[in-house]
Amino acid sequence: MNASSDNSAPAVEVSHLRKVYGSGHTEVVAIQDASLRIERGEIVGMLGPSGSGKSTLLTAIALINPPTSGQITIDGTPVLDGPRALVDLRSFRRQHLGFVFQKANLIPFLTALENVRIAMEINDVPPHQARARAVELLEQLGVGQRANNLPDALSGGEQQRVAVARALANHPSLILADEPTAALDKERGRQVMELFAQIAHKQNAGVIVVTHDHRTLDVFDRTLDVEDGVIRLKKN
Numbered sequence: 001m002n003a004s005s006d007n008s009a010p011a012v013e014v015s016h017l018r019k020v021y022g023s024g025h026t027e028v029v030a031i032q033d034a035s036l037r038i039e040r041g042e043i044v045g046m047l048g049p050s051g052s053g054k055s056t057l058l059t060a061i062a063l064i065n066p067p068t069s070g071q072i073t074i075d076g077t078p079v080l081d082g083p084r085a086l087v088d089l090r091s092f093r094r095q096h097l098g099f100v101f102q103k104a105n106l107i108p109f110l111t112a113l114e115n116v117r118i119a120m121e122i123n124d125v126p127p128h129q130a131r132a133r134a135v136e137l138l139e140q141l142g143v144g145q146r147a148n149n150l151p152d153a154l155s156g157g158e159q160q161r162v163a164v165a166r167a168l169a170n171h172p173s174l175i176l177a178d179e180p181t182a183a184l185d186k187e188r189g190r191q192v193m194e195l196f197a198q199i200a201h202k203q204n205a206g207v208i209v210v211t212h213d214h215r216t217l218d219v220f221d222r223t224l225d226v227e228d229g230v231i232r233l234k235k236n
């Protein structure tokens with residue numbers, strides 16, 4: 001676990017986030033005024049039509065797409081005030097966050113195992129420990145037998161499961177996933193969602209999953225609807 005994590009603080013708190021792309025007559029207000037709070041130990045589904053601002057919100061929380069204004073606090077640490085970084089975002093991201101996007105984006109010249117290991121080694125996890133955890137995660141995700149293959153030799157679904165293993169490697173306190181099951185069949189999609197729920201509940205992480213898959217909504221503790229850049233919080 002991260003020594004710097006505050007276990008009692010919410011996984012993430014977003015306050016009055018606004019994101020405007022472009023300027024003048026090309027301006028797009030992607031997020032109008034979004035506030036949310038996700039506790040550790042809960043898994044939250046983010047729903048909403050295409051173009052409603054889900055990815056913008058998720059990538060803002062992922063610290064890769066800074067907001068125009070508003071605050072983001074992760075694990076009790078204020079990290080962004082508008083576009084202004086309050087911590088070293090790169091190292092904070094590596095230590096606290098795990099993401100899975102629609103595309104796996106594995107490093108093409110590293111094997112499945114190496115792709116997972118490297119996520120830990122850049123955080124100074126000793127190589128033997130990183131290797132053991134990578135093997136365990138790949139097995140847990142059903143791709144243990146593919147450990148020594150390059151991404152090119154894996155199917156889209158297998159690559160995505162390696163990406164999930166990589167996202168979980170550093171025991172993140174907040175996991176962000178943008179349509180992570182889009183490339184998976186129904187059964188694999190459900191397995192990945194259930195794994196996320198298990199990580200939220202057993203490892204006390206906060207998990208936010210953007211999804212269109214209405215067959216797996218039952219894994220969420222609650223869902224949050226995004227419409228035209230505004231969040232509607234609701235209880236299931």
Ligand SMILES: Nc1ncnc2c1ncn2[C@@H]1O[C@H](COP(=O)(O)OP(=O)(O)O)[C@@H](O)[C@H]1O
Pocket residue numbers: 021022028029030048049050051052053054055056057
């Ligand atoms: N890089 C960008 N530049 C300009 N507009 C963008 C950019 N990314 C997203 N948008 C616009 O912001 C709005 C929200 O997009 P997005 O967050 O991708 O929605 P979703 O993930 O819900 O489909 C859309 O109108 C989209 O066209």
Ligand SMILES: [Mg+2]
Pocket residue numbers: 054055056178
């Ligand atoms: Mg999107």
